[in-house]
Amino acid sequence: MTTEDRGAAGPYTEYDNLPVLHAREVSLPLLHPYGTVAVGGRYVTPGGGRLTIRKAGTHFQITLDHLGCPAQLTEEKNALFKRLALAAEGHCLHAGCRHHLADAGAMLRSFQLRTGSIDLTAFVRAALAVELGDERPVDRLLQDTEALVGPVRRADPHSEDGPAGVG
Incomplete structure (x- = not known):
């Protein structure tokens, strides 16, 4: 474990061959791709991310x-x-609520997952699979959503299909 100073942001520490973590993040548990996921938890992911789960x-x-x-x-x-x-988002549209995809330069990703829709553990495992380069869990979740609620908007607004909505 090595420590590097990044000025006002504070000291960062290299952790288990992952990108550097802030000193207060070193004690976060490493989330195993098949481990349990707790609401109210904060984890370091296998791909070097920081995952936070809250209920709102x-x-x-x-x-x-x-x-x-x-x-x-x-x-x-x-x-x-x-x-x-x-x-x-397809489940939220189906339930009558609307959330926008949150993306701050792709460094910070924020998801709204409606309780009672996609299983929390399955959703988190799909996110971890993306980090590790596997798109199959995302495809399965998207197919399951579309089977339940119909087509959802495509992420690429310039696609040949054009945007589709769930009503």
């Missing part, structure tokens, strides 16, 4: 940041994370 009313708020990890900021992974968000 009828939704789970899931935030995944990949600050300082260029391997997680590729166009392919950005597209997969947007598809994952669409899977969750």
Whole structure:
């Protein structure tokens, strides 16, 4: 474990061959791709992200940041994370609530997952699979959502299909 100073942001520590973590993040548990997921938890993911899960009313708020990890900021992974968000968003549209895909330069990803829709553990495992380069869990969740609620908007507004909505 090595420590580096990044000025006002504070000291960062290299942790188990993952991107550097802030000193207060070193004690976060490493989330195993097949491990349990707790609401109210904060984890370090296998791909070097920081995952936070909170319950807010009828939704789970899931935030995944990949600050300082260029391997997680590729166009392919950005597209997969947007598809994952669409899977969750389809359930929200079906239930009458509306959430926008949150994306702050692809470094901070925020998902609204309606309780009683996609299983929380399955959703988190799909996000971890994207980090590790596997798109199959995202495809399955999106197919399951579309089978239940109909077509959802495509992440690419320039696609040949054009945007579709769930009503």
